[in-house]
Amino acid sequence: MNNKNLFGLLEDKLTEHREALRELNSQYGARSADYKQGFEDALNLVNKLSTDLAREISVSAVYDHPPHPHPRSRTYRSEPAEWWIEDTNSDSLKSFIASRSNEIGTVNNGKSAVIVFDLDGTLFDVGHRTLGILKRWMSSPECSHFPKPLIKKIEGIGFNHIGYSLSHAFENAGLDMRNPDVMEVLVTVERFWRKKFFDGETLVEFDAVYTGASEFVWFCKKMGLKIVYLTGRSHKVMHAGTCRQLEKFGFPLEDAELILKLNTVTDDAVFKEEAFRAIAAKHNIVGNFENEYVNIRGMVQCEPRAVHVVVDSQHSGRPVAALPEKVYRIQSFA
């Protein structure tokens, strides 16, 4: 029985008991005052439980539909205007990819068929990395220089508060960014975070893999597609860690290509588009997975016949121009 049915039954029972109590109160002398008080206390308790349950149902009901609980939380699903986005699921995508792959053939014009996957926010959930680094800062000597009540509040930051950036996590946890003390601690934590987040070690330590992501990549590999991992991570600092991470979560590595950014100053969208163009020159691109609208736009225009997919995890929200070509969007690989 689900919560809603249970709640309906409870409400019916409560109405019966309220009626019984009213009758009991009208029968003077029929029952002792203690008995009536006991009955009333019990009824009040059930009433309270019923209110709590109603609140719980109303909260979970929000999540029955695409949620917008906080404009900057990780579940925020803003999307660019004037884009042709078709929401779909993992199974349907597999058939679109299979069908596109059959159209092209595994080798065509001397070019092999490939599928491209971004890493952060597409295959890996980096929110755990941010939270892990924040917790590490909490146990650093630097932390002890800040007011205790403020640190107590920061201790309350949990996984569900983590958004696209550290400041989102602070805001989502209810820290007032107009407060200079809060800003001072944020700037300090951010400095620590920046050093760790891109160090090529914390990603192996903390990142989680999205459910079904590895199985999905394997499905593509077994279909005969060459796997290309294309990420804006720094080649110099993060290549070794990225290999270890892919291995850790069982992603296919044999015959796969891993492309990282050589010059980290290059804008992500520019880097991705250029890399994608280079891949398209050597291969037939069957599909492409990204979590950033601003990145995928140039890739779609480079090869509009590929199956382009936005993984709806979190994104920067950077402004992006209209896109008339269709992109798919999935909530999960599972």
Ligand SMILES: [Mg+2]
């Ligand atoms: Mg990404």
